[in-house]
Amino acid sequence: MKITPMLSAFTAATLVLLPACSDGETGEDVPVVENSSATLATLVGDASELSTMSDLLSDAGLQGLFDGSVPYTLFAPTDDAFAQFDLPLEGDDLRAARVAVIREHIVPGYLTLEDITAAAEAAGGAVEMPTMGSGALTFTLDEGDVVISSADGVEAHVDGTVMTGTNGSLFPVDAVLKSADASD
Protein backbone atom coordinates (compact mmCIF):
# COMPACT_ATOMS: atom_id res chain seq x y z
CA MET A 1 0.00 0.00 0.00
CA LYS A 2 1.33 3.39 -0.96
CA ILE A 3 2.30 5.67 1.86
CA THR A 4 1.34 9.28 1.57
CA PRO A 5 3.42 11.47 3.85
CA MET A 6 1.34 14.41 4.95
CA LEU A 7 3.17 15.50 8.02
CA SER A 8 4.23 18.81 6.62
CA ALA A 9 0.68 20.02 6.50
CA PHE A 10 -0.22 19.02 10.02
CA THR A 11 2.09 20.10 12.70
CA ALA A 12 0.50 18.13 15.47
CA ALA A 13 0.09 15.02 13.42
CA THR A 14 2.06 11.87 13.62
CA LEU A 15 2.43 9.41 10.80
CA VAL A 16 2.44 5.81 11.78
CA LEU A 17 2.19 2.56 9.93
CA LEU A 18 -0.53 0.62 11.61
CA PRO A 19 -0.93 -3.06 10.92
CA ALA A 20 -4.53 -3.60 10.01
CA CYS A 21 -4.44 -6.57 12.33
CA SER A 22 -3.19 -5.74 15.76
CA ASP A 23 -1.40 -9.01 16.22
CA GLY A 24 0.62 -7.99 13.22
CA GLU A 25 0.75 -11.42 11.68
CA THR A 26 -1.06 -10.66 8.48
CA GLY A 27 -2.34 -7.72 6.52
CA GLU A 28 -0.63 -4.80 4.92
CA ASP A 29 0.57 -1.86 6.90
CA VAL A 30 -1.85 1.02 6.58
CA PRO A 31 -0.48 4.54 6.72
CA VAL A 32 -2.22 6.59 9.35
CA VAL A 33 -1.89 10.26 10.16
CA GLU A 34 -3.02 10.66 13.72
CA ASN A 35 -4.10 13.73 15.58
CA SER A 36 -3.90 16.19 12.76
CA SER A 37 -4.69 19.74 13.77
CA ALA A 38 -6.81 20.06 10.65
CA THR A 39 -10.54 19.59 10.45
CA LEU A 40 -12.07 16.76 8.51
CA ALA A 41 -13.11 19.24 5.84
CA THR A 42 -9.51 20.29 5.37
CA LEU A 43 -8.29 16.73 5.32
CA VAL A 44 -10.71 15.87 2.54
CA GLY A 45 -9.91 19.02 0.63
CA ASP A 46 -6.18 18.40 0.79
CA ALA A 47 -6.27 14.74 -0.16
CA SER A 48 -5.25 14.56 -3.79
CA GLU A 49 -6.99 11.25 -4.41
CA LEU A 50 -10.28 12.51 -2.95
CA SER A 51 -10.94 15.48 -5.19
CA THR A 52 -14.20 14.01 -6.44
CA MET A 53 -15.53 13.57 -2.93
CA SER A 54 -14.40 17.06 -2.05
CA ASP A 55 -16.19 18.48 -5.07
CA LEU A 56 -19.34 16.54 -4.33
CA LEU A 57 -19.41 17.71 -0.73
CA SER A 58 -18.93 21.27 -1.81
CA ASP A 59 -21.59 21.07 -4.51
CA ALA A 60 -24.08 19.62 -2.06
CA GLY A 61 -23.34 22.13 0.68
CA LEU A 62 -22.15 19.37 2.97
CA GLN A 63 -18.57 20.47 3.43
CA GLY A 64 -19.51 22.59 6.40
CA LEU A 65 -20.52 19.46 8.27
CA PHE A 66 -16.89 18.57 8.59
CA ASP A 67 -15.65 21.99 9.53
CA GLY A 68 -17.22 22.32 12.95
CA SER A 69 -16.94 20.55 16.24
CA VAL A 70 -19.45 17.78 15.62
CA PRO A 71 -17.55 14.54 15.08
CA TYR A 72 -18.05 12.43 11.98
CA THR A 73 -16.05 9.74 10.29
CA LEU A 74 -16.02 9.80 6.52
CA PHE A 75 -15.26 6.78 4.38
CA ALA A 76 -14.39 8.58 1.20
CA PRO A 77 -14.27 6.72 -2.10
CA THR A 78 -11.23 7.69 -4.10
CA ASP A 79 -11.46 9.40 -7.44
CA ASP A 80 -10.88 6.05 -9.11
CA ALA A 81 -13.72 4.53 -7.14
CA PHE A 82 -16.13 7.27 -8.17
CA ALA A 83 -15.04 6.94 -11.77
CA GLN A 84 -16.26 3.37 -11.72
CA PHE A 85 -19.59 4.21 -10.12
CA ASP A 86 -22.59 4.58 -12.35
CA LEU A 87 -23.80 7.98 -11.28
CA PRO A 88 -23.48 11.35 -12.98
CA LEU A 89 -21.14 13.43 -10.87
CA GLU A 90 -22.29 16.81 -12.12
CA GLY A 91 -25.51 18.66 -12.68
CA ASP A 92 -28.40 19.61 -10.47
CA ASP A 93 -30.79 16.89 -11.55
CA LEU A 94 -29.22 14.04 -9.62
CA ARG A 95 -27.49 15.90 -6.85
CA ALA A 96 -29.95 14.36 -4.43
CA ALA A 97 -28.80 10.93 -5.55
CA ARG A 98 -25.19 11.89 -4.98
CA VAL A 99 -26.08 13.14 -1.51
CA ALA A 100 -27.87 9.87 -0.81
CA VAL A 101 -24.68 8.06 -1.76
CA ILE A 102 -22.51 10.31 0.39
CA ARG A 103 -24.72 9.87 3.46
CA GLU A 104 -24.02 6.15 3.45
CA HIS A 105 -20.32 6.93 3.85
CA ILE A 106 -20.67 9.08 6.96
CA VAL A 107 -20.60 7.47 10.39
CA PRO A 108 -21.27 9.25 13.68
CA GLY A 109 -18.31 9.99 15.89
CA TYR A 110 -14.61 9.56 15.75
CA LEU A 111 -13.46 6.17 14.55
CA THR A 112 -9.88 5.06 14.23
CA LEU A 113 -8.51 2.17 12.27
CA GLU A 114 -7.18 0.79 15.50
CA ASP A 115 -10.61 0.88 17.12
CA ILE A 116 -12.28 -0.77 14.17
CA THR A 117 -9.68 -3.51 14.12
CA ALA A 118 -9.90 -4.04 17.84
CA ALA A 119 -13.68 -4.23 17.74
CA ALA A 120 -13.67 -6.76 14.92
CA GLU A 121 -11.07 -8.86 16.68
CA ALA A 122 -12.94 -8.76 19.95
CA ALA A 123 -16.17 -9.72 18.23
CA GLY A 124 -14.44 -12.45 16.31
CA GLY A 125 -16.24 -11.36 13.19
CA ALA A 126 -18.26 -8.53 11.80
CA VAL A 127 -18.96 -5.29 13.63
CA GLU A 128 -21.27 -2.52 12.54
CA MET A 129 -21.74 1.19 12.72
CA PRO A 130 -24.76 3.14 11.47
CA THR A 131 -24.44 5.66 8.71
CA MET A 132 -26.06 9.04 8.32
CA GLY A 133 -28.19 7.54 5.59
CA SER A 134 -30.49 4.62 6.14
CA GLY A 135 -27.96 1.83 6.34
CA ALA A 136 -24.93 0.68 8.23
CA LEU A 137 -21.35 -0.17 7.46
CA THR A 138 -20.02 -3.56 8.45
CA PHE A 139 -16.36 -4.11 9.24
CA THR A 140 -14.62 -7.44 9.02
CA LEU A 141 -11.02 -8.56 8.95
CA ASP A 142 -9.70 -10.46 5.98
CA GLU A 143 -6.23 -11.72 6.65
CA GLY A 144 -5.64 -8.70 8.77
CA ASP A 145 -7.04 -6.13 6.38
CA VAL A 146 -10.20 -4.26 7.26
CA VAL A 147 -13.01 -4.91 4.81
CA ILE A 148 -15.85 -2.40 4.81
CA SER A 149 -19.24 -3.51 3.52
CA SER A 150 -22.36 -1.53 2.81
CA ALA A 151 -25.82 -2.66 3.77
CA ASP A 152 -26.50 -3.53 0.15
CA GLY A 153 -23.43 -5.69 -0.23
CA VAL A 154 -20.72 -3.51 -1.72
CA GLU A 155 -17.24 -4.14 -0.31
CA ALA A 156 -14.36 -1.71 -0.03
CA HIS A 157 -10.86 -1.60 1.40
CA VAL A 158 -8.84 1.22 2.82
CA ASP A 159 -7.00 2.78 -0.09
CA GLY A 160 -4.72 5.52 1.10
CA THR A 161 -3.75 7.28 4.27
CA VAL A 162 -6.18 7.14 7.14
CA MET A 163 -6.25 10.51 8.86
CA THR A 164 -7.72 11.65 12.14
CA GLY A 165 -8.29 15.34 12.58
CA THR A 166 -9.77 17.58 15.19
CA ASN A 167 -13.36 16.65 14.49
CA GLY A 168 -13.30 13.26 12.88
CA SER A 169 -11.57 10.67 10.79
CA LEU A 170 -11.04 10.14 7.11
CA PHE A 171 -10.73 6.72 5.50
CA PRO A 172 -10.05 6.70 1.75
CA VAL A 173 -11.69 3.60 0.31
CA ASP A 174 -11.49 1.90 -3.05
CA ALA A 175 -15.20 1.55 -3.80
CA VAL A 176 -18.41 3.49 -3.49
CA LEU A 177 -20.24 1.87 -0.60
CA LYS A 178 -23.71 1.92 -2.04
CA SER A 179 -25.26 -0.14 -4.73
CA ALA A 180 -26.65 1.67 -7.71
CA ASP A 181 -29.22 -1.05 -8.07
CA ALA A 182 -32.73 -0.25 -6.97
CA SER A 183 -33.70 -1.66 -3.63
CA ASP A 184 -37.32 -2.00 -4.54
Added chain:
Amino acid sequence: MKHLLVGLSVLALAATPALAQGNNGNGNRGNNPAASDNARGNGQGNAERGNRANERGNARNERGGPPQTRGNGNGNDNRGGPPAVRGNGNGNAPAVRGNRGNGNGNAPAIRGNRGNGNGNGNNGRGNVSGGGLIDFITYRTDTRRVADGCPPGLARKYNGCRPPGLARQQDGFRRYAPDWWGYRGYGRSGSYFYDDGFLLRIGGDGGISGYIPLLGGALSVGNPWPDDYRYSRMPSYYESYYGLGSPRDYRYADNVIYRMDPETAAIASVAALLTGNEFTVGQPAPRGYDVYNVPYSYRERYYDRPDARYRYNNGYVYEIDPETMLVVSAIQLLT
Protein backbone atom coordinates in the same frame (compact mmCIF):
# COMPACT_ATOMS: atom_id res chain seq x y z
CA MET B 1 -20.25 18.43 30.53
CA LYS B 2 -23.12 16.79 32.28
CA HIS B 3 -23.98 13.35 33.34
CA LEU B 4 -27.68 13.06 33.09
CA LEU B 5 -28.07 9.99 35.13
CA VAL B 6 -31.76 10.13 35.47
CA GLY B 7 -34.04 9.38 32.67
CA LEU B 8 -32.27 11.15 29.93
CA SER B 9 -32.59 10.07 26.41
CA VAL B 10 -32.40 11.56 23.05
CA LEU B 11 -35.91 10.47 22.60
CA ALA B 12 -37.04 12.04 25.76
CA LEU B 13 -35.15 15.19 25.15
CA ALA B 14 -36.51 15.54 21.76
CA ALA B 15 -40.04 14.88 22.72
CA THR B 16 -41.15 17.82 24.76
CA PRO B 17 -39.82 20.74 26.64
CA ALA B 18 -41.09 19.04 29.73
CA LEU B 19 -38.65 16.31 29.16
CA ALA B 20 -35.80 18.62 28.84
CA GLN B 21 -36.78 20.15 32.08
CA GLY B 22 -36.98 16.80 33.66
CA ASN B 23 -33.51 16.19 32.58
CA ASN B 24 -32.45 19.43 33.90
CA GLY B 25 -34.04 18.51 37.12
CA ASN B 26 -31.82 15.57 37.26
CA GLY B 27 -29.22 17.86 36.47
CA ASN B 28 -29.22 17.91 40.11
CA ARG B 29 -25.62 18.01 39.43
CA GLY B 30 -26.05 21.64 38.93
CA ASN B 31 -24.38 21.81 35.62
CA ASN B 32 -27.36 22.68 33.60
CA PRO B 33 -28.07 26.35 33.65
CA ALA B 34 -31.67 25.72 32.83
CA ALA B 35 -32.13 23.41 35.71
CA SER B 36 -33.06 26.04 38.19
CA ASP B 37 -36.69 25.57 38.98
CA ASN B 38 -36.89 21.89 38.36
CA ALA B 39 -33.57 20.81 39.52
CA ARG B 40 -34.70 19.60 42.83
CA GLY B 41 -38.25 19.09 41.93
CA ASN B 42 -40.21 16.22 43.25
CA GLY B 43 -43.62 14.98 42.45
CA GLN B 44 -45.10 18.39 42.61
CA GLY B 45 -42.56 19.90 40.42
CA ASN B 46 -43.16 17.23 37.94
CA ALA B 47 -46.80 17.84 37.87
CA GLU B 48 -46.01 21.34 36.88
CA ARG B 49 -43.87 20.03 34.18
CA GLY B 50 -46.64 17.90 32.96
CA ASN B 51 -48.81 20.93 32.81
CA ARG B 52 -46.22 22.78 30.99
CA ALA B 53 -46.12 20.08 28.46
CA ASN B 54 -49.81 20.49 28.01
CA GLU B 55 -49.54 24.16 27.68
CA ARG B 56 -46.85 23.79 25.19
CA GLY B 57 -48.76 21.20 23.38
CA ASN B 58 -51.67 23.51 23.13
CA ALA B 59 -49.56 26.37 22.13
CA ARG B 60 -48.10 24.26 19.48
CA ASN B 61 -51.47 23.34 18.32
CA GLU B 62 -52.21 26.91 17.76
CA ARG B 63 -49.08 27.33 15.86
CA GLY B 64 -49.42 23.93 14.41
CA GLY B 65 -52.49 24.70 12.44
CA PRO B 66 -50.69 25.00 9.20
CA PRO B 67 -49.07 21.61 9.41
CA GLN B 68 -52.38 19.99 9.89
CA THR B 69 -53.93 21.86 7.11
CA ARG B 70 -51.12 20.58 5.07
CA GLY B 71 -52.66 17.23 5.22
CA ASN B 72 -51.05 15.95 8.32
CA GLY B 73 -54.10 15.96 10.42
CA ASN B 74 -53.90 12.31 11.22
CA GLY B 75 -50.46 12.64 12.47
CA ASN B 76 -51.45 13.24 16.00
CA ASP B 77 -53.07 9.92 16.44
CA ASN B 78 -50.13 7.98 15.32
CA ARG B 79 -47.69 10.10 17.07
CA GLY B 80 -49.59 9.51 20.21
CA GLY B 81 -48.61 5.88 20.14
CA PRO B 82 -44.91 6.02 20.66
CA PRO B 83 -45.16 8.33 23.63
CA ALA B 84 -46.91 5.56 25.48
CA VAL B 85 -44.00 3.35 24.68
CA ARG B 86 -41.79 6.02 25.91
CA GLY B 87 -43.73 6.29 29.08
CA ASN B 88 -43.19 2.63 29.64
CA GLY B 89 -39.59 2.92 28.93
CA ASN B 90 -39.22 5.60 31.45
CA GLY B 91 -41.12 3.60 33.91
CA ASN B 92 -38.68 0.79 33.62
CA ALA B 93 -35.69 2.91 33.88
CA PRO B 94 -35.88 3.90 37.52
CA ALA B 95 -34.61 0.60 38.73
CA VAL B 96 -31.43 1.06 36.85
CA ARG B 97 -31.03 4.59 37.81
CA GLY B 98 -32.07 3.97 41.32
CA ASN B 99 -29.30 1.51 41.64
CA ARG B 100 -26.95 4.14 40.70
CA GLY B 101 -28.07 6.18 43.63
CA ASN B 102 -28.93 9.35 41.92
CA GLY B 103 -31.61 10.67 44.08
CA ASN B 104 -34.34 8.14 44.09
CA GLY B 105 -37.00 10.52 45.11
CA ASN B 106 -36.61 12.77 42.22
CA ALA B 107 -35.87 10.36 39.52
CA PRO B 108 -38.97 8.23 39.45
CA ALA B 109 -41.24 11.20 39.69
CA ILE B 110 -39.50 12.93 36.92
CA ARG B 111 -39.79 9.91 34.81
CA GLY B 112 -43.43 9.63 35.48
CA ASN B 113 -43.84 13.13 34.38
CA ARG B 114 -41.84 12.46 31.40
CA GLY B 115 -44.34 9.96 30.34
CA ASN B 116 -47.07 12.46 30.83
CA GLY B 117 -45.16 15.14 29.19
CA ASN B 118 -44.65 13.07 26.16
CA GLY B 119 -48.22 12.16 25.85
CA ASN B 120 -49.41 15.65 26.22
CA GLY B 121 -46.79 17.10 24.09
CA ASN B 122 -47.55 14.75 21.34
CA ASN B 123 -51.23 15.24 21.56
CA GLY B 124 -50.70 18.86 21.07
CA ARG B 125 -48.07 18.38 18.62
CA GLY B 126 -49.74 18.97 15.42
CA ASN B 127 -47.30 20.68 16.16
CA VAL B 128 -44.52 19.03 14.41
CA SER B 129 -43.95 21.98 12.27
CA GLY B 130 -45.56 24.31 14.70
CA GLY B 131 -42.41 24.31 16.69
CA GLY B 132 -43.30 21.04 18.31
CA LEU B 133 -40.41 19.20 19.82
CA ILE B 134 -40.54 16.02 17.97
CA ASP B 135 -39.26 12.75 19.18
CA PHE B 136 -36.98 11.02 16.82
CA ILE B 137 -39.03 7.90 16.56
CA THR B 138 -42.24 9.38 15.42
CA TYR B 139 -40.61 12.06 13.45
CA ARG B 140 -38.81 9.53 11.44
CA THR B 141 -41.34 6.78 11.15
CA ASP B 142 -44.47 8.74 10.51
CA THR B 143 -44.97 7.93 6.89
CA ARG B 144 -47.39 10.73 6.63
CA ARG B 145 -44.51 13.03 6.70
CA VAL B 146 -44.75 12.62 3.02
CA ALA B 147 -46.28 15.92 2.10
CA ASP B 148 -49.65 15.42 0.52
CA GLY B 149 -50.34 16.33 -3.01
CA CYS B 150 -48.02 17.37 -5.74
CA PRO B 151 -45.14 19.84 -5.48
CA PRO B 152 -46.39 23.13 -6.90
CA GLY B 153 -43.87 23.28 -9.68
CA LEU B 154 -44.41 19.72 -10.68
CA ALA B 155 -48.17 20.04 -10.61
CA ARG B 156 -47.90 22.24 -13.65
CA LYS B 157 -45.35 19.98 -15.25
CA TYR B 158 -47.48 16.93 -14.74
CA ASN B 159 -50.78 18.41 -15.64
CA GLY B 160 -52.69 17.97 -12.45
CA CYS B 161 -50.31 15.67 -10.64
CA ARG B 162 -50.67 12.84 -13.07
CA PRO B 163 -47.25 11.72 -14.16
CA PRO B 164 -46.60 10.40 -17.60
CA GLY B 165 -47.31 6.73 -17.95
CA LEU B 166 -43.71 5.86 -18.27
CA ALA B 167 -42.63 7.72 -15.19
CA ARG B 168 -42.98 4.74 -12.93
CA GLN B 169 -40.91 2.64 -15.22
CA GLN B 170 -37.95 4.90 -15.50
CA ASP B 171 -34.61 3.34 -14.95
CA GLY B 172 -31.86 4.43 -12.69
CA PHE B 173 -32.28 6.45 -9.59
CA ARG B 174 -35.72 7.67 -10.45
CA ARG B 175 -37.60 4.71 -9.08
CA TYR B 176 -35.90 4.07 -5.79
CA ALA B 177 -37.74 3.89 -2.50
CA PRO B 178 -37.16 6.47 0.25
CA ASP B 179 -34.82 4.04 1.98
CA TRP B 180 -32.37 4.28 -0.88
CA TRP B 181 -32.33 8.02 -0.58
CA GLY B 182 -31.42 7.84 3.10
CA TYR B 183 -34.94 8.46 4.37
CA ARG B 184 -35.79 5.95 7.04
CA GLY B 185 -39.16 5.01 8.31
CA TYR B 186 -41.18 5.46 5.18
CA GLY B 187 -41.32 1.74 4.58
CA ARG B 188 -40.72 -0.07 1.37
CA SER B 189 -44.29 -0.24 0.31
CA GLY B 190 -45.71 2.23 -2.08
CA SER B 191 -44.44 3.34 -5.38
CA TYR B 192 -42.09 6.26 -5.71
CA PHE B 193 -40.15 7.92 -8.40
CA TYR B 194 -37.73 10.78 -8.42
CA ASP B 195 -38.00 13.99 -10.30
CA ASP B 196 -36.67 17.50 -9.91
CA GLY B 197 -35.32 16.98 -6.42
CA PHE B 198 -38.48 15.38 -5.08
CA LEU B 199 -39.34 11.80 -4.37
CA LEU B 200 -42.88 11.50 -5.61
CA ARG B 201 -45.30 8.94 -4.27
CA ILE B 202 -47.74 7.44 -6.69
CA GLY B 203 -51.22 6.86 -5.36
CA GLY B 204 -53.58 4.07 -6.19
CA ASP B 205 -55.17 6.12 -8.92
CA GLY B 206 -51.84 6.61 -10.65
CA GLY B 207 -51.58 10.22 -9.68
CA ILE B 208 -48.99 11.82 -7.45
CA SER B 209 -50.33 11.47 -3.93
CA GLY B 210 -47.43 12.89 -1.98
CA TYR B 211 -43.82 13.89 -2.08
CA ILE B 212 -40.64 14.11 -0.09
CA PRO B 213 -38.30 17.00 -0.85
CA LEU B 214 -34.81 15.54 -0.85
CA LEU B 215 -31.61 16.80 0.66
CA GLY B 216 -29.51 17.92 -2.25
CA GLY B 217 -32.59 18.20 -4.42
CA ALA B 218 -35.49 20.42 -3.44
CA LEU B 219 -33.70 20.95 -0.14
CA SER B 220 -30.56 22.42 -1.62
CA VAL B 221 -28.72 25.48 -0.48
CA GLY B 222 -30.46 28.58 -1.79
CA ASN B 223 -33.86 26.94 -2.14
CA PRO B 224 -36.87 28.03 -0.11
CA TRP B 225 -38.35 25.58 2.34
CA PRO B 226 -41.25 23.72 0.74
CA ASP B 227 -44.43 24.95 2.35
CA ASP B 228 -45.90 21.53 2.87
CA TYR B 229 -42.85 19.89 4.32
CA ARG B 230 -43.02 19.77 8.07
CA TYR B 231 -40.12 20.56 10.28
CA SER B 232 -39.59 20.82 13.97
CA ARG B 233 -37.71 22.61 16.63
CA MET B 234 -34.85 20.90 18.40
CA PRO B 235 -34.50 20.77 22.18
CA SER B 236 -32.34 23.53 23.53
CA TYR B 237 -29.35 21.29 24.11
CA TYR B 238 -29.26 20.42 20.44
CA GLU B 239 -29.65 24.04 19.50
CA SER B 240 -26.57 24.76 21.56
CA TYR B 241 -24.57 21.71 20.58
CA TYR B 242 -25.09 22.21 16.88
CA GLY B 243 -24.86 25.98 17.14
CA LEU B 244 -28.24 26.51 15.58
CA GLY B 245 -29.17 29.87 17.02
CA SER B 246 -32.81 30.75 17.40
CA PRO B 247 -35.57 28.48 16.12
CA ARG B 248 -36.18 30.73 13.16
CA ASP B 249 -32.64 30.15 12.03
CA TYR B 250 -32.96 26.46 11.31
CA ARG B 251 -35.25 23.64 10.26
CA TYR B 252 -35.05 20.06 11.39
CA ALA B 253 -36.64 17.33 9.33
CA ASP B 254 -35.86 13.72 8.50
CA ASN B 255 -32.66 13.64 10.51
CA VAL B 256 -31.17 16.66 8.81
CA ILE B 257 -30.74 20.10 10.32
CA TYR B 258 -30.75 22.96 7.85
CA ARG B 259 -29.59 26.46 8.58
CA MET B 260 -31.94 29.03 7.19
CA ASP B 261 -31.28 32.52 6.01
CA PRO B 262 -33.73 34.47 8.16
CA GLU B 263 -33.94 37.23 5.59
CA THR B 264 -34.68 35.18 2.53
CA ALA B 265 -36.15 32.10 4.25
CA ALA B 266 -33.94 30.04 2.00
CA ILE B 267 -31.73 27.16 3.04
CA ALA B 268 -28.32 28.55 3.87
CA SER B 269 -26.42 25.36 4.66
CA VAL B 270 -26.68 21.91 6.10
CA ALA B 271 -25.93 22.21 9.80
CA ALA B 272 -25.87 18.57 10.79
CA LEU B 273 -26.86 15.05 9.92
CA LEU B 274 -28.34 12.89 12.65
CA THR B 275 -28.54 9.14 12.77
CA GLY B 276 -32.17 8.80 13.69
CA ASN B 277 -31.22 6.26 16.33
CA GLU B 278 -32.20 6.91 19.89
CA PHE B 279 -30.55 5.88 23.11
CA THR B 280 -32.80 5.81 26.13
CA VAL B 281 -31.37 5.52 29.59
CA GLY B 282 -32.49 2.27 31.12
CA GLN B 283 -33.26 0.76 27.76
CA PRO B 284 -31.11 -1.45 25.52
CA ALA B 285 -28.69 0.47 23.38
CA PRO B 286 -29.50 0.48 19.68
CA ARG B 287 -27.78 -2.27 17.77
CA GLY B 288 -24.89 -1.54 15.53
CA TYR B 289 -22.74 0.74 17.60
CA ASP B 290 -19.99 -1.83 17.85
CA VAL B 291 -16.97 0.40 17.42
CA TYR B 292 -15.72 2.90 19.98
CA ASN B 293 -16.44 6.31 18.47
CA VAL B 294 -16.10 8.86 21.23
CA PRO B 295 -14.83 12.26 20.02
CA TYR B 296 -11.13 12.77 20.36
CA SER B 297 -11.24 15.34 23.11
CA TYR B 298 -13.34 13.09 25.34
CA ARG B 299 -11.41 9.89 24.90
CA GLU B 300 -9.27 10.25 27.95
CA ARG B 301 -12.31 10.51 30.12
CA TYR B 302 -14.69 8.10 28.43
CA TYR B 303 -12.90 5.00 27.30
CA ASP B 304 -14.19 1.46 27.13
CA ARG B 305 -13.60 -0.56 30.24
CA PRO B 306 -14.70 -4.01 31.35
CA ASP B 307 -17.63 -2.47 33.19
CA ALA B 308 -18.54 0.32 30.80
CA ARG B 309 -18.65 1.14 27.11
CA TYR B 310 -19.04 4.58 25.70
CA ARG B 311 -20.59 5.44 22.39
CA TYR B 312 -21.23 8.78 20.72
CA ASN B 313 -24.51 9.53 18.99
CA ASN B 314 -26.04 12.84 17.97
CA GLY B 315 -24.32 15.07 20.46
CA TYR B 316 -24.20 12.75 23.44
CA VAL B 317 -21.80 10.16 24.76
CA TYR B 318 -23.73 7.26 26.22
CA GLU B 319 -22.46 4.90 28.85
CA ILE B 320 -23.54 1.33 28.18
CA ASP B 321 -23.38 -1.63 30.51
CA PRO B 322 -21.46 -4.28 28.53
CA GLU B 323 -23.29 -7.10 30.27
CA THR B 324 -26.85 -5.98 29.90
CA MET B 325 -26.26 -3.59 27.01
CA LEU B 326 -28.57 -1.17 28.76
CA VAL B 327 -27.87 2.50 28.45
CA VAL B 328 -26.69 3.64 31.85
CA SER B 329 -26.27 7.35 31.34
CA ALA B 330 -26.19 10.08 28.76
CA ILE B 331 -23.46 12.65 28.81
CA GLN B 332 -23.83 16.03 27.22
CA LEU B 333 -20.76 17.37 25.53
CA LEU B 334 -21.19 21.04 26.17
CA THR B 335 -19.29 22.54 29.03
